[in-house]
Amino acid sequence: MKKLILSAAMMFAAFLTQAAVGKQIEEVKFKSGEEKVSTVHWGDEGSPEKETLCTITMKGRIDLGPIEAEVSCTTSATSCETATVSAINCLSAAMKTVRMVIM
Amino acid sequence: MKIYLLICCVAMLGIAQAQTTTMFVYEGKFNSSFGRAENFRQFKGTLIVSGDRSMFTMKESGVQLASVQGNNIDLRPDSMFTVFKDVESNSLLFEFSDLNQRTHLFADTLFPMDWKTSEEQRSIGGIPCRKAVTQFKGRGYTAWYAPTITIPDGPWKLGGLPGLILEAYDDEDNWHMTFVSKQEVSGFDQDHFLAVMKKGTEGFPAFAAQVKKIFSRLATSLGAQSSANCVDCQTKSVIKFHSWEKID
Numbered sequence A: 001m002k003k004l005i006l007s008a009a010m011m012f013a014a015f016l017t018q019a020a021v022g023k024q025i026e027e028v029k030f031k032s033g034e035e036k037v038s039t040v041h042w043g044d045e046g047s048p049e050k051e052t053l054c055t056i057t058m059k060g061r062i063d064l065g066p067i068e069a070e071v072s073c074t075t076s077a078t079s080c081e082t083a084t085v086s087a088i089n090c091l092s093a094a095m096k097t098v099r100m101v102i103m
Numbered sequence B: 001m002k003i004y005l006l007i008c009c010v011a012m013l014g015i016a017q018a019q020t021t022t023m024f025v026y027e028g029k030f031n032s033s034f035g036r037a038e039n040f041r042q043f044k045g046t047l048i049v050s051g052d053r054s055m056f057t058m059k060e061s062g063v064q065l066a067s068v069q070g071n072n073i074d075l076r077p078d079s080m081f082t083v084f085k086d087v088e089s090n091s092l093l094f095e096f097s098d099l100n101q102r103t104h105l106f107a108d109t110l111f112p113m114d115w116k117t118s119e120e121q122r123s124i125g126g127i128p129c130r131k132a133v134t135q136f137k138g139r140g141y142t143a144w145y146a147p148t149i150t151i152p153d154g155p156w157k158l159g160g161l162p163g164l165i166l167e168a169y170d171d172e173d174n175w176h177m178t179f180v181s182k183q184e185v186s187g188f189d190q191d192h193f194l195a196v197m198k199k200g201t202e203g204f205p206a207f208a209a210q211v212k213k214i215f216s217r218l219a220t221s222l223g224a225q226s227s228a229n230c231v232d233c234q235t236k237s238v239i240k241f242h243s244w245e246k247i248d
Helices: A002-042 A080-102 B002-018 B191-199 B204-224
Strands: A054-063 A067-077 B021-031 B040-050 B053-060 B072-074 B079-086 B091-097 B103-108 B116-124 B127-136 B139-146 B164-170 B175-185 B234-243
Touching (some): B040 B175, B079 B191, B091 B191, B091 B204, B103 B204
Parallel strands (some): A054 B072
Antiparallel strands (some): B021 B040, B021 B175, B053 B079, B116 B127
16 A cells, blocks of 8 residues: 555656646747747838838047047948948048048 | 355255255056046156146156047147146146147136045055045045145145145046156246236136037037938937036
8 A cells, every 4th residue: 555655656746747847848938939929020021110220320539638529420221231331421521520620 | 244145045045945846756547538438548647846836747658649540539638637736826727728739728726625534544655645535526536645745736636635645536547646756856837827827817617618619619510511321311410528527
């Protein structure tokens, strides 16, 4: 009888362990799936109303010692390449203007 | 006659003693982006004290970089944080170099700092020092002063303690000056400062107004430039200025 109870208890314990492992795996799967869904949604080209813009900021400095001026150009565009080129052009023009003002 | 000559010699010796000029040399650093980025450079500071008058200035001691590098325009003057103090007339003049690298002198209050001294002590170059802290023009400063050197002066505009400041730094450690040596010198050229003091010069509010005017001019120029070089882009250019001393 004792052996039967012991066997039953061991089987029950084994069942609980299996259930716990299964639950963990299920949670991981669920999280992974959720991430995948959100990733697909983020880059969904079929939703033009949710189109994402790439924003690039370029900075320049005018150093007078205890006084510093910071010039920044922030550009948003549909592609990061376009935004970068535009921000660089903007900052280049801005610094040129600053030099003209100084001279 | 001999007695008169002797008296004259003693008097002249006394005057010579009274006009002894000492140069206190400091070494340290300054971050010209003060907290927003790391643009530290090494500096040598000199405080020349002659009687009640003194002059402090800081010169870069590290590698000199090109004045225009990429998107940075370096218009720093050779000497920075230059300050002339005259305790007798309770005057302080400080130098400002504008965008055209022309220097202007403005007046400011001599030693307005409300120092909080503490019992904390340490030795700098073998000289015992005491600690004091203060708030000045928007920044917190710590000074280590030497009670044995009874000169109530220090680097830049700092001073007013019962002893020479041998080390000073701000709370973020963007500006730091430490005494390294001293030497007797023949004197320093005070004429320019004295002439400006005699003529009278504008104070800190006028300096703040000039700084604002310069950057307002720059902002206007940038605002006028065409930023639309890309049809699909939204571009915005902004100019911000930051001052070591708080300007309202």
